[in-house]
Amino acid sequence: MLAVQNLSTEYPGDHGQAVKAAQDVTFGVEQGRLFTLLGPSGCGKTTTLRSIAGLERPRAGEISVGGTVVFSSSRNVFVAPNRRGFGMVFQSYAIWPHMNVFQNVAFPLEVGDRRYSRGQIKESVMRVLAAVQLDHLADRDATKLSGGQQQRLALARALVREPALLLLDEPLSNLDAKLRERMRFELKRLQRELRITTVYVTHDQSEALALSHQIAVMNEGRVVQIGSPRDVYERPANQFVADFVGNTNFVDGHVIAVTPVDGADAMCVVRTEIGDVHVTSSLPLKTDERVSISVRPEDVELVEVRPEGRNVWEGRVDQKVFLGEAVDFQVKVGPRTLLSRRHPTLRTKVGESIFVQLHADKCVVLTVA
Amino acid sequence: MTTSSPALDAPVEASERRAPFDWKWIVLGLSVAFTVYIAVIPLGFLLWQSFRTPQTAAVDAVFTLENYITAYGTTETLRLLWTSIQFALGTAIFAFGIGTALAWMNERTNTPFKRVFFALSIIPLVIPSILFTVAWIFLASPQIGILNLVAASWFGIEEPVLNIYSLAGMIWVDGLHYSPMAFLLMTAAFRAMDPSLEESATMSGANIFQVAWRVTLRLTWPAVVATVLILFVRSIEAFEVPALLGLPVGIQVFTSAIYQAVHRYPSQVGLASSYAVALLVITTVGVFAVSRLSSQGSRYATMTGKGFRPRQIDLGRWRWLTAGIFLVYFLLIVVLPFAVLLWSSFQRFYAVPSAEALQNLTLDSYRFILSYPNLGRTVLNSLFLSFSAATIVMLVTAVICWIVVKTKIRGRWLLDNVASLPMVFPGLVLGLSIMIFYLNVDVGIYGTIWIMLLAYITRFMPYGLRYSTTSMLQIHKELEESAAMSGASWSTTFRRVILPLLKPGLLAGWIYVMIVSIRELSTSILLYSPDTQVVSIVIWELWENGQYVELSALGVLFIIALFMLVLAAQWLGKKYGVKE
Numbered sequence A: 001m002l003a004v005q006n007l008s009t010e011y012p013g014d015h016g017q018a019v020k021a022a023q024d025v026t027f028g029v030e031q032g033r034l035f036t037l038l039g040p041s042g043c044g045k046t047t048t049l050r051s052i053a054g055l056e057r058p059r060a061g062e063i064s065v066g067g068t069v070v071f072s073s074s075r076n077v078f079v080a081p082n083r084r085g086f087g088m089v090f091q092s093y094a095i096w097p098h099m100n101v102f103q104n105v106a107f108p109l110e111v112g113d114r115r116y117s118r119g120q121i122k123e124s125v126m127r128v129l130a131a132v133q134l135d136h137l138a139d140r141d142a143t144k145l146s147g148g149q150q151q152r153l154a155l156a157r158a159l160v161r162e163p164a165l166l167l168l169d170e171p172l173s174n175l176d177a178k179l180r181e182r183m184r185f186e187l188k189r190l191q192r193e194l195r196i197t198t199v200y201v202t203h204d205q206s207e208a209l210a211l212s213h214q215i216a217v218m219n220e221g222r223v224v225q226i227g228s229p230r231d232v233y234e235r236p237a238n239q240f241v242a243d244f245v246g247n248t249n250f251v252d253g254h255v256i257a258v259t260p261v262d263g264a265d266a267m268c269v270v271r272t273e274i275g276d277v278h279v280t281s282s283l284p285l286k287t288d289e290r291v292s293i294s295v296r297p298e299d300v301e302l303v304e305v306r307p308e309g310r311n312v313w314e315g316r317v318d319q320k321v322f323l324g325e326a327v328d329f330q331v332k333v334g335p336r337t338l339l340s341r342r343h344p345t346l347r348t349k350v351g352e353s354i355f356v357q358l359h360a361d362k363c364v365v366l367t368v369a
Numbered sequence B: 001m002t003t004s005s006p007a008l009d010a011p012v013e014a015s016e017r018r019a020p021f022d023w024k025w026i027v028l029g030l031s032v033a034f035t036v037y038i039a040v041i042p043l044g045f046l047l048w049q050s051f052r053t054p055q056t057a058a059v060d061a062v063f064t065l066e067n068y069i070t071a072y073g074t075t076e077t078l079r080l081l082w083t084s085i086q087f088a089l090g091t092a093i094f095a096f097g098i099g100t101a102l103a104w105m106n107e108r109t110n111t112p113f114k115r116v117f118f119a120l121s122i123i124p125l126v127i128p129s130i131l132f133t134v135a136w137i138f139l140a141s142p143q144i145g146i147l148n149l150v151a152a153s154w155f156g157i158e159e160p161v162l163n164i165y166s167l168a169g170m171i172w173v174d175g176l177h178y179s180p181m182a183f184l185l186m187t188a189a190f191r192a193m194d195p196s197l198e199e200s201a202t203m204s205g206a207n208i209f210q211v212a213w214r215v216t217l218r219l220t221w222p223a224v225v226a227t228v229l230i231l232f233v234r235s236i237e238a239f240e241v242p243a244l245l246g247l248p249v250g251i252q253v254f255t256s257a258i259y260q261a262v263h264r265y266p267s268q269v270g271l272a273s274s275y276a277v278a279l280l281v282i283t284t285v286g287v288f289a290v291s292r293l294s295s296q297g298s299r300y301a302t303m304t305g306k307g308f309r310p311r312q313i314d315l316g317r318w319r320w321l322t323a324g325i326f327l328v329y330f331l332l333i334v335v336l337p338f339a340v341l342l343w344s345s346f347q348r349f350y351a352v353p354s355a356e357a358l359q360n361l362t363l364d365s366y367r368f369i370l371s372y373p374n375l376g377r378t379v380l381n382s383l384f385l386s387f388s389a390a391t392i393v394m395l396v397t398a399v400i401c402w403i404v405v406k407t408k409i410r411g412r413w414l415l416d417n418v419a420s421l422p423m424v425f426p427g428l429v430l431g432l433s434i435m436i437f438y439l440n441v442d443v444g445i446y447g448t449i450w451i452m453l454l455a456y457i458t459r460f461m462p463y464g465l466r467y468s469t470t471s472m473l474q475i476h477k478e479l480e481e482s483a484a485m486s487g488a489s490w491s492t493t494f495r496r497v498i499l500p501l502l503k504p505g506l507l508a509g510w511i512y513v514m515i516v517s518i519r520e521l522s523t524s525i526l527l528y529s530p531d532t533q534v535v536s537i538v539i540w541e542l543w544e545n546g547q548y549v550e551l552s553a554l555g556v557l558f559i560i561a562l563f564m565l566v567l568a569a570q571w572l573g574k575k576y577g578v579k580e
């Protein structure tokens, strides 16, 4: 549906040099899917989104939507943003304060090339307002809406023309935490119901994991990994992704043994500062190679009596943070402190000793550049 | 210096010791008294005078309603009012149209070389209105206008195409002259707008014109109305253009009517005052409306924290058209006027450019100007007035602002309003009221340079106040409080903390007041005496005497000097951290 190829976008910098905001970005989105660009602030997500929208003119690359090329540097194609027919929600919502709710949503139908009758406009506007549950506020001044309502209004305005592609730039970041959770589910429901192809930009990894079919993790203008939420979380391609997408423990070391296994990932042993760790790895590892093992806090098992099996160490509880639905333990193992997230039923006290177990298939081996 | 630390003193004692002597109240009292004195009293006298008969050696002045009956009893006055409004409204709309179109092209499109044009946009500010008007007479008068002659010789058109001596001509000249102001005001309005409001309209499918018309202009609506109103007030109080272009053909507006009433024999000061009262009423309503607008403008205030310049609309091939518009504009407002003054300054008698006239180039007019009686005195007067006015205005407004913004003294808003009051005075009306005041209250400054200094200070106080307020608002209360907590007295805090922080803003205001003072004509024209001539007055006199080439020479020198002054001021400003 959407294909972005080798997209590069630059801004003129302060001192004449070019700011390379997006470099060589390539990805595709299938019809009806929600695709997320995830990364820290300033990594080029907005730039990529605006390049797709046509609000920025990329320096190089090609963008096509549903088989139509809307931008191509080699063929010198650039379709103006108002002719691309996409819907977009801006981070600030950009609700026009001089119009009421109805007028805001009606605007896209009034200005486009296609002419609609008054009745058609009213019908479409009310339908989409109903979909975002704002139909009872149609006559309200747009400035008198709450944050969540403004967000839904912006969404309704982007949807009213039934765009081929919906672009969302951090649509939930201006809401408070509670509302953000709720809107997250509403957004997901709406997208799944309408089956509208969506590119979603966020710096919030839990939002990305909760909403997306596919995630592209970006860093310093480049895409560093593309995959399903599960892939990205459980099989991060490198340290940056592992660190950015959720919390993780990194344990550095070097490979001392590799045992190939038929039809599955190889078994390896990595010598680290906490001892030898047995892991499975899909990477073609060699002995003596320097690697880093990434383990999510929820995968660091803690038990009060020594458990069976491999990868078990004795440690000491260093600190505890009670989070309500979970407890974060900082456990000292040898010279290292590991973070573990456990159910609050585990009541081991600070200073007491505890056994740590890592499961070989939950340890992700990352090569160190 | 006491050796005991303040903390060790008993608090009661400390406050008792400080209470009897506080510089704050003296400075405060003085500035309030000064402000009221210069802003309010002349106004009172103006009103009073409008009810008096002319005073001559033989007859004393008595109470009368005659002035108002003369002024408003005839349909003549209706015509005067109607002409004034036509002129002011036409000028305001014309200037607004040009200024807004240029601001939009500069802020929102990818017009080539626009940075250069933006940098050049300050140049029109250094061309005084009277010189601009004279230059346009040289360009477009029906008899000697170069453009008319060019049209005649190139296209064989017999009748003059352009007639600058008409209402349209007046609107053209004044509108062009005020367009940089409209440009700056609208540029600020466009910059204050969240660009994503326009981008979301683009994404909704709107084309450039739909975005500009339905979103950009609507959202800047408060600024649009305020700008038109400001331009209206400025043009209804304009003096030079109506005097030079309107009077010769009998097109009268309020300002020229006032001038004529004063210069009749015997002088009809009372009649002039009653015209002035009408003009004051109009400008007051305008200024009041502007201030109401700007205080409620926040309804649409859409600033976001993001500091990036908004996306620029790619105009494609049309961008050469917009660049062409910039170029033509620059020609009309700077190049042509200056070139025609330069040309005429090298002539013996005013002559339009021709091969023959080219033979007769001479420096005579410059010789004439440089040996003009009292030239040195005149220049010194101009410099002294602008320098002192700028300095005093900025010092006084800094104190006023501090009181208004930073203290909780009751009635401080009144002080703000009183200091802004001169904003409603047209220059000519201010000159008139100050003239009346010191004619009646003889303190020995009538006809001296001090009366002009006082007039300049009064006239430009509101401008200084605006600069001071802007910079004062940026100083956080805590900065002062921490100085006070460190044991600094109020005067030390003001001198060591507030003034240095205000410096860039004050300096910018100082530069501005200095430039507008040195160009001042409409107030000075009722107050000067042979000893206290200033440069702009000499230009006026040369015009009255028909000494066009000499006027041109002086004008060229004056513009160059002003330009150097602006450059020097900018350099100075950069050095002390003034941002624009």
Ligand SMILES: Nc1ncnc2c1ncn2[C@@H]1O[C@H](COP(=O)(O)OP(=O)(O)O)[C@@H](O)[C@H]1O
Binding pocket: A011, A012, A013, A019, A020, A021, A039, A040, A041, A042, A043, A044, A045, A046, A047, A048, B308, B309
């Ligand atoms: N209009 C602009 N002009 C100059 N630099 C910009 C502009 N917009 C973004 N940048 C720079 O480009 C980089 C990427 O910005 P952006 O795409 O907004 O990041 P993100 O949305 O991921 O936070 C940043 O370094 C930012 O400073």
Ligand SMILES: [Mg+2]
Binding pocket: A042, A045, A046, A047
């Ligand atoms: Mg962003």
